[in-house]
Amino acid sequence: MKLSAPIFHLKRKAKLLSRQDSIPLHKALDRIAIQEGYRDWGLLAAREAASKPASKLFERLAPGDLVLIGARPGQGKTLMSLELCVEAIKSGRRSVFFTLEYTEKDLFDRLRAIGVEASQFGGHLEFDCSDAINADYIIKVLASVSRGTLVVVDYLQLLDQKRENPTLTTQVNALKSFAHDRGAIIVFISQIDRTYDPLEKPCPDVRDIRLPNPLDLKPFNKMCFLNNGEVRFSKAASTF
CATH class of the missing domain: 1.10.10 (Arc Repressor Mutant, subunit A)
Structure with a gap:
């Protein structure tokens, strides 16, 4: 139902x-x-x-994946990403959530919204809310990461907001190489453009990803889009 x-x-x-x-x-x-x-x-x-979408998505993930979760505001993309972290921990893995959008308290509140407390996971779930977050920072923090670790980056369009940061394409490619070499799973939360019209299609797709700066989406081998309870999975950007 x-x-x-x-x-x-x-x-x-x-x-x-x-x-x-x-x-x-x-x-x-x-x-x-x-x-x-x-x-x-x-x-x-x-x-x-x-029937949680996060559980179904997690079953599809493998070490080395670069994943994109896209939705308009208020559609649950942050909660789904946190649910992925919980799924990873349940399977005996570590999760690290990097955010340029939220405070640690914000994330604790969102965890409670899905019925869990961060304290119950010990050191297996980590939040990093540093203003310095970019690809180089993430790679440095995860230098000793173990294979299968699930990493969330919140969110894609903020990584190159500072002028001194490398281009978005450079950062995504660096994180793709890191995920491949270390066997990490990296999930990017992504904005969807305001031009997306749910009356025309029930769920956004790769064509609706907001890209204020150019980005080749080929490094993303799996994607998930949300809208009003609808969830759409795709193996790769090239399938659209």
């Missing part, structure tokens, strides 16, 4: 309902679940977990 909105939107709706009707959050969640056609929130969450 398809949900009317992504689960994190339904959780926000339940929180608002809880405040408006002065009822416990668990009762508000159950009300939302009933509206979605489920007996209670526990059943909805269990069914949703079994």
Whole structure:
């Protein structure tokens, strides 16, 4: 049964309902679940977990992959990337999340939105919110990374914002070589251009990636696009 909105939107709706009707959050969640056609929130969450796009995407990833996750704001691309980190840790791997967009507190809050606490993963999940993040910085931080480590870069279009940074193409190629040599999996969160119209197609694709500066997308061998609960996977940019 398809949900009317992504689960994190339904959780926000339940929180608002809880405040408006002065009822416990668990009762508000159950009300939302009933509206979605489920007996209670526990059943909805269990069914949703079994069909999580992040879990399906993670099963497709392999050491050396360069992956792009693209969506317009508010469609869940950051939450999906965090879910990928959790999936990696569950499989016994390390995850590192580099962000030029969020603070560590922001990321802790988003982890809670998917029902987990960063503290439960010990040192297997790391956040890096440095203003110095670029390809060279990431490669230096990951100098001793083990094979299969999942790395998230948030986000693609910010890497070359500083004039002193190399071009986006140079940085992406450097990270592709690093992923190949060290067996890391590197996931880039990407903006989607404002010209994308969901009325014309349910999900964006490679043609909708926002590229204020030129970038050859061939190094990305896997892509995932999100919009209004729709998820589309692709093996490579060249398949479009």
